[in-house]
Amino acid sequence: MVTPPEASNLLEVRGLTVCYDTAMLLNNVSLSVGRGELVGLVGPNGAGKTTLLRTVAGLVRWEKQSKQGTRAGNITIAGEVRFDGERIDSLPPHVIARRGLVLCPERRRPFTELTVADNLMAGAYLQKDRRALRETLDMVHQMFPVLKQRARQISGTLSGGEQQMLAIGRALMTRPRLLCVDEPSTGLSPLVKKELFAKISEINRRGITVLLVEQDTALTLSVCARSYVLSHSRIVASGARQDLLADQTVHRSYLGLQSP
Amino acid sequence: MLTDILITTLINASVYAMLATGFSLIFGVARIINLAHTAFYMLAGYFIFSFTTVLGLGLLPAMLLSIALVVVIAVLSYRILIDPMREHEAAVLIITVALAMVFQELMLVFYGGHFRSVPQLVSGYVTVLGVRVSSQYVVTIGALVAILAAVWLVLMKTRLGLAIRATAQDREIANVMGMDVSLISTVTMAIASAQAAAAGALVAPLFILEPRMWLYPLTIVLAIVVLGGIGSLKGSIIASAIIALSETLVTFLLPSGAFLKGAFSLGVMIVVLLIRPEGLFGVSFEGER
Structure with missing residues (x-):
């Protein structure tokens, strides 16, 4: 099992347990993401992947607080989340985003009634330095030229693949230090998926740490040097790509891949 | 008579548009149906009456002071009473109606049930397209339209406006983009209540003041918001014109x-x-928030 040295870890999750009412969605989950890494988190539907990202981004605690007094607010959270050494598990989501941990959510969720340009500017909400903003926008346009071509288009009218590019572009506009991407491949054709994963690798090569959550195990393992496998709310395996691929039990039970 | 119909329609349409866009804004951003919204309009009228008759202030400073005071009251009401209950929709409806009733009864206690009026900001007449029109009407329409345009510009051209529009679309995603949605909701409440108060302040010299004057506009604002399409500012403005015109024609x-x-x-x-x-x-508000 490959574990990066602690000092270089940007994200440290320790013993995270999350219960919605009586349902346990995360059970004592621990993982870490080192600076500059591209780490995968794979697992079947309902394993708890999205809950893990939402908890790390502060959304589960926010949901608990805003729905206090209702059944939907009956959420229990235990464990520790550290970002760049600082405990962030009691911080509100917007403060966590300001620290540089940014979530690119499941189902893309662009601001559908705003234009593509406004969506990107919403991502740049924290950016006060105009020159830096321009540089980031140029970088996003260079990576996803379609976002420049369709700048004035209402984002709800974009195709699924374009909406995913917009969601990633919007997250990049925040100038994240850790980008958490949740199921970017859902509903996309194999060709668009491949293209998107190449972009995610490129983002990582540009120096941004990435935690990639996916159901498409084969594609995820092909771009991530190190991955975790989450199943039934627990981390059941973790390690370098070749170790996970070599482990027959992991193969059969969790990854659903053909034996090499 | 045509001029009368036109002027009355313009005044009512711009007052309704001010009230309805504010109501829509706070609904969109904070997800609350604020039934006390038009009570802020009523409060502004009474505050002007007090500042001009009791304290002897001029009408313009009295208007500005009244709007500021109403915004403070609205923001405090939102933070202390409404925001903690935001997820309980029925409780918000009850609280905001109760708030409006409290304001109404306080006005009854302090001013009685008599009709009150405030002096006009400007006197005399001007000629518009060959027709003599009271200057007060022209100033009121001009100011209401200018404020609506300013709110529109803030929403469409500024960073705050973008944050308000993004929060209205998806509170959760606005939050993970680093926007403090709680602060943005409070600022939106301030803008919406300032719009209601400004509408109250600008029509106070034209209308009579009485403690139940919030009730009829509230019914009409609800109708406008539903007619225009919940959450659509453009819809609110067009529906305001339709409702004001049909009222005036009748x-x-x-x-x-x-x-x-x-x-x-x-x-x-x-x-x-x-x-x-x-x-x-x-506009569909069924998506994730």
């Missing part, structure tokens, strides 16, 4: 029409909704 053209204007306007709303249930410019 008042001027039918005998005893003034007693029927509410019923007629609400009838127009029902007919439109039968044809387009989502309203004229309905």
Whole structure:
């Protein structure tokens, strides 16, 4: 099992347990993401992947607080989340985003009634330095030229693949230090998926740490040097790509891949 | 008579548009139906009355001070009473109606049930397109339209406006983009209540003040918001014009029409909704928040 040295870890999750009412969605989950890494988190539907990202981004605690007094607010959270050494598990989501941990959510969720340009500017909400903003926008346009071509288009009218590019572009506009991407491949054709994963690798090569959550195990393992496998709310395996691929039990039970 | 119809329609349409866009804004961003919204309009009128008659202030400073005071009251009401209950929709409805009733009864205690009026900001007449019109009407319409345009510009051209529009679309995603949605909701409440107060302040010299004056505009604002399509500012503005025009036509053209204007306007709303249930410019608010 490959574990990066602690000092270089940007994200440290320790013993995270999350219960919605009586349902346990995360059970004592621990993982870490080192600076500059591209780490995968794979697992079947309902394993708890999205809950893990939402908890790390502060959304589960926010949901608990805003729905206090209702059944939907009956959420229990235990464990520790550290970002760049600082405990962030009691911080509100917007403060966590300001620290540089940014979530690119499941189902893309662009601001559908705003234009593509406004969506990107919403991502740049924290950016006060105009020159830096321009540089980031140029970088996003260079990576996803379609976002420049369709700048004035209402984002709800974009195709699924374009909406995913917009969601990633919007997250990049925040100038994240850790980008958490949740199921970017859902509903996309194999060709668009491949293209998107190449972009995610490129983002990582540009120096941004990435935690990639996916159901498409084969594609995820092909771009991530190190991955975790989450199943039934627990981390059941973790390690370098070749170790996970070599482990027959992991193969059969969790990854659903053909034996090499 | 045509001029009267035009002027009355313009005044009412711009007052309704000010009230309805504020109501829509706070609904969109904070997800609350604020039934106390038009009570802020009423409060502004009474504050001007107090500042001009009791304290002897000039009308313009009294207007500005009243708007500021109403915004403070609205923001405090939002933070202390409404925001903690935001997820309980029925509780918000009850709290905001209760708030409006408290304001109404406080006005009854302090000012009695008599009709009150405030002096005009400007006197005399001006000629518009060959017709003599009271200067106060022209100033009121001009100021209301200018404020609406300013709110529109803030929403469409500024960073705050973008944050308000993004929060109205998806609170959760706005949050993970680093926007403090709680602060943005409070600022939106301040803008919406300032709009209601400004509408109250600007029509105070034209209308009579009485403690129940919030109730009829509230019914009409609800009708406008539903007619225009919940969440659509453009819809609110166009629906304000439709409702104001139908009210004015009924008042001027039918005998005893003034007693029927509410019923007629609400009838127009029902007919439109039968044809387009989502309203004229309905925006879906069914997505994730």
